[in-house]
Each structure stands twice: as C-alpha cells, then as structure tokens.
Amino acid sequence: MKLHALAIFALVAFSAGLESAFAEESKVEKPNIVVIFIDDMGFADPSCFGNPLIKTPHIDQLAAEGIKLTNFYVNSPICSASRVALTTGQYQGRWKIHSFLNTRAGNANRGMADYLDASAPTTAKKLKAAGYATAHFGKWHMGGGRDVDDAPLPQAYGFDESLVSFEGLGDRIIENNPNAIERGRALGHGKIIPCERWERMQVQTDRTIDFIQRHQNGPFYVRLFPNDVHDAHVPLPGSADKFKSVSDDPYVRDFFAVLEEMDKHIGRVVSTIDELNLGKKTLILFTSDNGPTDWPKKYATGPPAGFTGPYRGRKWSLFEGGIRMPFIARWTGRIPAGIEDTTSVMSAIDVSPTLCRFAGVPVEDDLDGVNRGDVLLGQPSRRSKPVFWQYGHPHAILKGGKPEHQSPTFAMRDGRWKFLVNPDGSEAQLYDLEADEGETSNLLTKDSQRAAAMAAQVVAWANDLGFAFDKNARLTAPVPTIAILASNQLLRFVNHGVKGDTASLELNGKSWLDLPAFRAPKVAGGRSLQIKGIFQSSSSSGVILAHGGHQDGYSVYLDESHLCFVACTNSKRSVVRSSVPITGSTDFEANWNANGEMFLKVNGKLVGKAKAGIIQHEPGDSIQIGADLVQPVGDYKTPNHFSGIIKTLTFKYPNGT
Numbered sequence: 241m242k243l244h245a246l247a248i249f250a251l252v253a254f255s256a257g258l259e260s261a262f263a264e265e266s267k268v269e270k271p272n273i274v275v276i277f278i279d280d281m282g283f284a285d286p287s288c289f290g291n292p293l294i295k296t297p298h299i300d301q302l303a304a305e306g307i308k309l310t311n312f313y314v315n316s317p318i319c320s321a322s323r324v325a326l327t328t329g330q331y332q333g334r335w336k337i338h339s340f341l342n343t344r345a346g347n348a349n350r351g352m353a354d355y356l357d358a359s360a361p362t363t364a365k366k367l368k369a370a371g372y373a374t375a376h377f378g379k380w381h382m383g384g385g386r387d388v389d390d391a392p393l394p395q396a397y398g399f400d401e402s403l404v405s406f407e408g409l410g411d412r413i414i415e416n417n418p419n420a421i422e423r424g425r426a427l428g429h430g431k432i433i434p435c436e437r438w439e440r441m442q443v444q445t446d447r448t449i450d451f452i453q454r455h456q457n458g459p460f461y462v463r464l465f466p467n468d469v470h471d472a473h474v475p476l477p478g479s480a481d482k483f484k485s486v487s488d489d490p491y492v493r494d495f496f497a498v499l500e501e502m503d504k505h506i507g508r509v510v511s512t513i514d515e516l517n518l519g520k521k522t523l524i525l526f527t528s529d530n531g532p533t534d535w536p537k538k539y540a541t542g543p544p545a546g547f548t549g550p551y552r553g554r555k556w557s558l559f560e561g562g563i564r565m566p567f568i569a570r571w572t573g574r575i576p577a578g579i580e581d582t583t584s585v586m587s588a589i590d591v592s593p594t595l596c597r598f599a600g601v602p603v604e605d606d607l608d609g610v611n612r613g614d615v616l617l618g619q620p621s622r623r624s625k626p627v628f629w630q631y632g633h634p635h636a637i638l639k640g641g642k643p644e645h646q647s648p649t650f651a652m653r654d655g656r657w658k659f660l661v662n663p664d665g666s667e668a669q670l671y672d673l674e675a676d677e678g679e680t681s682n683l684l685t686k687d688s689q690r691a692a693a694m695a696a697q698v699v700a701w702a703n704d705l706g707f708a709f710d711k712n713a714r715l716t717a718p719v720p721t722i723a724i725l726a727s728n729q730l731l732r733f734v735n736h737g738v739k740g741d742t743a744s745l746e747l748n749g750k751s752w753l754d755l756p757a758f759r760a761p762k763v764a765g766g767r768s769l770q771i772k773g774i775f776q777s778s779s780s781s782g783v784i785l786a787h788g789g790h791q792d793g794y795s796v797y798l799d800e801s802h803l804c805f806v807a808c809t810n811s812k813r814s815v816v817r818s819s820v821p822i823t824g825s826t827d828f829e830a831n832w833n834a835n836g837e838m839f840l841k842v843n844g845k846l847v848g849k850a851k852a853g854i855i856q857h858e859p860g861d862s863i864q865i866g867a868d869l870v871q872p873v874g875d876y877k878t879p880n881h882f883s884g885i886i887k888t889l890t891f892k893y894p895n896g897t
C-alpha cells in the first residue's frame with residue numbers, strides 16, 4: 241500500500257515535471273532583443289531616476305512602458321571591464337580585463353590582456369546559432385585601437401554586422417581630425433568614417449534603425465553602445481545655450497546638451513520598433529556601463545557633470561555610485577507597464593543568461609551570471625548568489641576625484657548587505673544598504689561576525705579569479721587620510737599624525753603620510769616621474785618623500801641643508817645634490833625621465849642632474865611623505881623624519897598607467 245502510494249506520487253510528480261518542461265518549451269518566444277548600453281551615465285542622469293535639473297523624456301517614456309530596476313549593478317566601474325562582463329556573463333577577471341584597455345605597454349604593465357579572447361562565451365554567438373540576426377553598433381572597447389591592431393573583429397564574437405569607434409576594429413567612426421584618422425588608418429581592419437563628436441550617436445542610431453528595419457521579421461539581437469555620454473562633452477555648437485538658465489557652468493551645460501541628444505536618439509530607436517509594430521515581440525534593455533566621470537581637476541570649477549542620486553562614489557569607485565546603474569526593460573504585453581522593482585539585485589553578468597533563456601538558448605554552467613528573467617517580467621526575487629567586484633591595484637589605479645569616493649579594491653553585495661575591503665584587510669566596511677543607501681555608517685565593529693563571514697566569501701572569490709588576497713589579514717576600519725594630487729588623480733595617503741591638509745602639510749618630526757603599496761602608481765620600466773612642491777624645513781635634515789629602498793627606489797631629502805634627489809636602480813645609488821644650502825620657503829621639482837636621467841630644480845633653477853638608469857622592479861613598499869621607513873633609499877638612517885611645512889606637493893607620472 242505504502243509502495244503503491246509512493247509510486248502514484250512519483251508518477252504525478254513525473255508528469256508534473258513533464259508538463260512544466262513542456263510549458264516552459266512552449267513559452268519560448270524568441271523575442272527580438274535591443275540592448276542599449278550608455279557610456280558613463282550616472283544612476284540619476286535620466287529624469288525618471290532622479291535628474292534634478294533636466295528632463296530625458298524618451299528614456300522616461302521607455303520606463304513608463306516597462307520596468308525600472310533600482311538594484312542593477314555593472315561588474316566594474318570602468319568601460320572595458322564592464323563591457324566584458326555584460327558581453328560574456330562572466331566576471332571580467334576570468335579574461336584578464338580588469339580595467340580599461342590601453343596601449344599594449346599599458347595593458348602589459350597592469351597584467352591585462354590586449355583584448356577579449358575570441359573563445360569567450362558571448363550572447364551574440366549563442367543567439368546567432370539559434371537563428372538570430374546580430375549586430376553591434378557603437379563603442380566596443382573590448383580590444384583593438386590605440387596600438388593594438390591584432391584584436392579580433394566583433395564578428396569573432398558572434399556579430400553579423402558592426403560599426404565601432406576608435407576603441408575597436410572593423411568599420412569604425414573616428415574623430416574628425418587628421419591625426420586621429422591617420423592613427424585609425426594605420427591599424428587597418430575596416431573602413432574609417434570621420435565623424436564629429438556630436439554626430440556619433442546619430443550615426444550609431446541610424447545604423448541600429450536600419451538593421452531593425454531590415455530584420456523586422458526577426459528574430460534580431462542588436463546592441464547600441466553609444467560613446468555618449470562619456471566626456472569630453474562636445475555637443476552640436478550652440479545646442480548647449482538653452483541650458484544657460486539651468487547651470488552657470490558651461491561644462492555642465494555641454495553635458496546636458498549631450499545627454500538630451502542621447503535621449504532623443506533613444507526615442508528614435510523605440511519609435512522604430514513601435515512603428516514596425518514590434519513592441520510585443522521586442523525586449524529592450526537600457527542601462528549604462530559605469531558611473532559618471534570624476535576627474536579631480538573638475539572640482540576646481542565645480543562638481544563634475546552627471547548625477548548619482550543618493551549614492552556615494554562615481555566612476556572608478558566600488559561604492560554604489562560607480563556601479564549601481566539605472567536599468568529599464570520594456571517588452572510590451574510581457575512586462576507590466578510602469579512598474580519599479582526596488583529590491584531585486586540583478587547584475588550585468590546576469591544579462592547574458594537571462595536573454596538566452598528568453599530566446600530558448602542553452603546556457604553554459606560556467607557562467608557567473610544567473611537567469612533573472614522572472615525579475616524582468618515583474619516578479620521580484622532574491623539573487624541566488626552574492627555579486628562580487630574587484631577594481632584597483634595592480635590592474636587599475638584610476639580612482640575618483642574626491643577622497644570619499646575612493647573605494648577599497650574588493651566589494652560584495654549579498655541581499656541588503658554590502659562589504660568592501662582591500663587585499664590586506666584594510667578599509668573594511670560593512671553597510672546595510674536598506675537602512676543606509678549612501679554607505680555612510682560602517683557596521684564593521686557592530687557586526688564583526690557578518691563582516692568576517694563576508695570577507696571569507698570575498699577571499700574565496702578572489703582565489704577563484706586569481707586575485708591576490710591575504711586571507712589571514714585582520715580586518716581594519718578606514719583610517720584618516722590626506723589626498724595628494726598625482727597626475728589626474730588623488731592618491732589617498734594614510735595619515736600618521738600630520739596636521740593640515742592637501743594644500744599644506746605640517747610635519748612635526750614624528751609624523752608622516754603613507755601610501756599603501758596597493759595604491760602606489762608604478763614607476764618600473766622607464767615610467768617618468770615628476771615631484772613638485774614647496775617646503776620650509778625647521779631642521780637641516782629630513783626626508784620630504786621616499787619610495788622604496790637601497791635596491792630600487794627614490795627619495796627627496798634635506799641633508800645638512802642641501803636638497804638631494806636620490807635614486808637606486810638595481811642597488812646602484814645616484815644622488816643629485818644642490819650645492820647651495822637651502823633656506824626659507826623653497827620651491828623644488830625633481831624629475832626622473834624615461835631615459836633614466838634625473839634633474840633637480842630649486843626655485844626654478846636646475847641645480848644638478850645625474851644618469852640613474854631605469855628601475856626594473858617596482859619599489860614594492862609604500863610611499864612615505866615626511867620619512868623613509870623600513871629601508872632607506874639615501875645615505876641616511878631611517879626614519880629620518882622631516883619637520884616643517886610641505887605645500888602643494890604633487891606627483892606626475894607622465895607616461896605611467
């Protein structure tokens with residue numbers, strides 16, 4: 241009797257299983273798919289996500305006809321890396337694209353590939369195999385351009401048609417100036433179409449519309465990846481004037497004009513779909529690749545353009561403003577119109593498996609992303625796995641232009657919890673995003689057990705991806721820092737007792753600033769270096785700054801009132817020393833160029849030079865201001881503290897990364 245009941249139960253369960261499998265099979269609709277991926281658009285740039293100053297009526301209309309997700313994340317706060325994750329459904333670290341793709345040397349220096357390996361899984365390959373017509377129009381930045389001429393064309397990743405821009409190969413639009421066109425032509429592989437910056441989105445949208453019209457019988461998969469709204473913002477001359485009443489800053493007005501133009505072209509794509517009566521057959525996704533720009537120099541004239549709403553951080557940050565993006569999905573009749581999901585976490589790596597499931601295409605087991613189709617169709621759910629991020633040393637040193645925007649290297653989101661930490665355990669931060677969306681209240685010490693458990697998960701993920709992480713590191717909360725300008729970014733030095741601020745550092749003979757090695761810009765291999773500042777010392781000796789030791793490193797220091805610039809290359813020490821003693825407030829500039837020559841200027845005059853050669857290995861340890869710790873670079877004893885004032889200290893790495 242018992243057996244019989246079980247058998248019936250099994251039979252019922254089996255047929256129910258069959259039924260649901262059948263139902264699932266019959267549900268496959270092979271929708272057309274349009275993916276719009278804006279460049280550097282902030283969470284609150286579309287007015288439907290909170291733009292406080294201007295309207296984006298076409299994006300708003302799209303949102304009103306579909307679903308808005310407010311917990312959608314890209315997998316990197318920078319272009320190339322974010323694009324690889326979206327394209328493959330895998331964390332970009334698996335393909336060694338951790339930051340933006342640069343020149344060959346720039347990629348090699350950061351341990352990065354020159355392009356996405358053509359064997360990577362892509363949505364386009366899978367949809368093409370299932371009968372979709374496929375195309376990519378717009379910014380590529382997954383290989384090709386600059387001096388990289390051997391990257392595969394978009395066709396190698398499953399796209400029948402493509403038109404890219406300067407960061408890609410194949411037919412491409414190139415900025416309309418002779419040098420850019422010449423550089424583009426030199427790479428070969430495709431037709432060069434000269435184009436003004438303000439015309440790019442028009443051209444990219446025209447191609448998208450043409451493709452949709454030609455393939456209206458479907459199914460089609462088309463990606464529109466505009467170069468807008470990345471800076472520099474160059475709108476059609478005169479078109480920004482209308483924003484004079486909105487902003488006094490011409491730079492912000494230009495951004496608004498570019499944003500408005502972008503919005504208009506989104507409207508053209510959606511109208512095309514509706515005019516062809518394809519709304520019920522077409523899934524449209526709209527989002528951005530990372531947060532809005534955050535160059536330190538922009539803060540000199542006002543805040544940089546682009547809005548992140550309530551979120552902390554911008555581009556180059558793993559705080560929410562760098563990675564949480566406005567997301568809209570529209571599929572007329574399938575996605576309820578005008579709804580908003582404020583709880584379900586979805587990530588860019590989920591897009592590929594989600595689209596493939598809608599298209600009835602098998603999804604590999606080794607994708608990091610998960611199918612979030614139900615969420616898009618209006619059924620909120622918890623993501624089955626946490627989302628992880630890595631952005632920073634040694635692959636990327638670009639960080640935000642405000643100290644509080646700069647995040648640790650690793651991050652993790654699991655349900656309502658966000659955890660961030662550096663590979664040495666420093667700057668550990670735990671936030672409850674439901675209670676604290678601005679990431680202001682660090683719960684590390686209040687909920688240390690949760691933090692430790694999340695740290696263990698980050699370590700396991702880092703191991704899986706091949707990132708270095710000290711699993712025995714003690715988690716420590718952020719400590720006070722002082723930011724020093726280095727080329728186009730702020731380097732955040734840990735403050736050990738220094739008074740004052742970025743503009744004027746007061747050192748008392750015991751205090752110093754320390755830039756952890758994982759934040760230190762690289763100098764090996766002939767990267768040029770320039771250090772400038774003004775100092776007034778209250779003693780005759782002391783280190784102004786030092787990086788490294790007697791094997792490889794450099795320092796600027798006072799020795800018996802003579803200013804010295806020393807470099808050690810492969811244990812050979814070269815010293816440039818001012819012949820005249822230094823008194824009072826003194827301007828200095830220390831240069832070490834790519835040919836290995838050192839120059840020291842005092843009060844604008846060259847006081848000495850030397851041929852030091854080139855460092856072959858990174859100094860390895862931290863950069864110190866006001867001391868030389870661990871191993872001395874110069875002929876002095878550690879720590880050789882400086883006492884006095886150092887003003888407007890800046891670093892430049894003219895050909896660094």
Ligand SMILES: [Ca+2]
Binds near residue numbers: 280318
């Ligand atoms: Ca970008």
